[in-house]
Amino acid sequence: MNDLLGVLIRFRQRKVAIVADIEAMFHQVRMIDSDRDVLRFLWWENGNLDAQPKEYRMCVHLFGATSSPCCSSKALKQTADDNEKQNEVGKMAIETIRTGFYVDDCLSSVESIDVAKHLVQRLSGILSEGGFRLTKWLSNNRDVLDSIDESERAPSVSLFLDELPTERTLGVCWDAGSDSFTFQLTPKDKPMTRRGLLSVTSSVFDPLGIAAPFVLLARSLLQEVCRRGADWDQPLTEDEKKTWTQWLDRTSILSQVSVPRWVKLDITTAVQMHIFCDASEKGYAAVAYFRIEPDGKKPTVEFIIGRARVTPLKLVTIPRLELMAAVLAATLDSTIRRELSYSINETVYWSDSMIVLSYIRNENRRYKTFVANRVSKILSESSKHQWRHVPTKENPADEGSRGTYELGKWLTGPDFLYKDEAYGKRRWRQVQYLANIFWTRWKKEYLPLLQKRHKWTTPRQNVEVCDIVLLVDETMPRGRWPMGKVISVYKGKDGKVRSVDVKIAGGVLKRPIAKLCIIYRGSIAKDVNHC
Structure with missing residues (x-):
């Protein structure tokens, strides 16, 4: 069975949409x-429970059975395999049956009106044989609608009005007239308890993440209620009621949200x-956009998918x-590429955390299991x-x-993103220029303070085993100087440490103390038994 998100992504690829x-x-x-x-069942004639029931068996798949969607999808794809043809429209129809259906809903998009008309006829013909x-x-x-019999159109389509209706497609509101996704949220009247919050927040179906930041506020409130250990039917506190009422009052804002369906990939x-x-x-959140450069036109940016999740209960x-x-961002990229029919020239990831960027770009240092596993996942889906x-702004x-x-x-x-690519490159070069200036000043103005040498007449503490040091290496680029731990020291005749062995991620190096910070x-570590 096809993935629901994948069907929606492919539905957005081309200009003319059909459902x-x-x-x-x-x-x-x-x-x-x-x-x-x-699938045996008992049947009482005329609803008379006093009569002897009759025993029947279902000969077809049943609505509500767990196996029905999978078995029916298999039958649908088998129909495509049995009727596969070699002409172009036939190939498109077969591919639509294989990738454009989610259970009984068909969502497809094509490049032109003529192709859409042929596809409608071909789909109807192939599936009728099955x-x-x-x-x-x-x-x-x-x-396209005029080419379809009136009896086969959606009931909401009017013959006398040019305006096209808004329909739900796989749970997403699609305004066919403006060809955009809209959002309609009408919360049910539920008690202001933990159970009521869970019921309302769980009823919000948003597979594309259009309203993810809005929904996060409600889920964050629910998490706070759970964190303080409230019972399922215990009333919310006054502050929680105020926050929840404010969220419910603002749900009308979502009716103004509109996201174009067509992302212009064709x-x-x-x-x-x-x-x-x-x-x-x-x-934490991740959001993906397509930056499209149509021939001879200004770049456009299209929202694709967004994800927002509350933080774990554990701090x-x-x-x-x-x-x-x-990690969520890298996962979004792999999901979109897997489901998309078009190739993407380049993927660029953006983060405002320099710590995360240093994690990803690190080549020498070893991290704890939590960090190492997630860095490994990121690098398996992307390149540093x-x-x-x-x-952040x-x-x-x-x-x-x-x-x-x-x-x-x-x-x-x-x-x-709306500016030309040359602007982005200039901006990147400017950032690198400023970083190089900072690195140069750091080496010349701050680093010597760490390496300050005092007169031998004044007793000072030697470099010791377990000291954490930074190895100065002018041949390496900025930010790549390795950090390590002193594992052994070598003293001169005067009893002063002159060189040391430093353990780093790649092995053990011997360095003079003049090259250490x-x-x-x-x-300090020995005092707390950390060495």
Whole structure:
């Protein structure tokens, strides 16, 4: 069975969209004789429970049975295999049956009106041979709808109005007239308890993450209620009631949210994916955009997917949460690439955490298990050269990690993505120039203070075993000087330490003390038995 998110992603690829539904899909797929006993049931004629019931078996798959969606999807794909043809429209129809259906819902997009008309006819013909009837057709183009019999169109389509309706497609509201996804949230009237909060927040279905920052506020409140150990039916505190009422009152804002369905992948060959990630005490988030450069036109930025999650109940440091957000960003990239029919030229990851970027770019230092596992996951899905720094004010994932009622940059992306690529390169070079200036001044002005030498007439503490030191190496680029621990010392005739052995991630190095900067005294570690 196809992944729901994958079907929605492919639905957004091309200009002309078509939607349909298989009528009573489960009842068109017969059960084999040996499995029919599983679906036995008793039947009382005319509802008379005093009469002797009759025993029946279902010969077709049943609505509500766990096996029905999988078995019906298999029958649908078998129909495609049995009717596979060699002409172009036939190939497209077969591919649509294989990748454009989620159970009984068909969502597809094509490049032109003519192709859409042929695809509608071809799909109906192929599926009718397998015993399936496609109905409730809807498209964002009136010409395509006019080519379909009135009885086969969606009931909401009017013959006398040019305006096209808004329909739910896989739980997402699609306005066919404006060809955009909208959001309609009408919370049920539930008691202000932990159970009521869970019921309302769980009813929000948002597979694309359009309203993820908004929903995060409610989930964060639910987490606070759980953290203080409230019972399921215990009333909320006054502050919690105030926060919850404010969230419910703001749900009407979501009706103004609109995200274009078409991401213009069929009219360009230059596609970049930009994924931003961030974390805060409330949650961590990642959001992905396509940067499209149509021929001869200005770049456009399209929202693809967003994810926002509350932080774990167990306290986790902000750097580790930032790392979890980076893992989420890498996962988004692999998901989109796996489900997309088009190739992406480049993926760029953005984070405002320099700690995370140093984790990813590290080549020598070993980390604890938590960090090492997540860095390994990130590097298995991406390359360290793809990761860049973005200021917090320009990071749209900041809205997702903190939660917000106003969905601004979360849906539109940062302003710098709308500028030409040369601007981004100039900006990157400027950042590198400033970093080089800082590194040069750090070496010349601050580092000598760590290496300060005193007169031999004044007794000073020698370098000791267990000291944590930074190894000065002018031949290495900035930020790559290794850090290690002193494991042995070599003294001169005067009893002063002249050189040491330092253990680093790649082995053991012998260095003179003039090339060391002491970061952490080993004597402190010995006092607390950490050495």
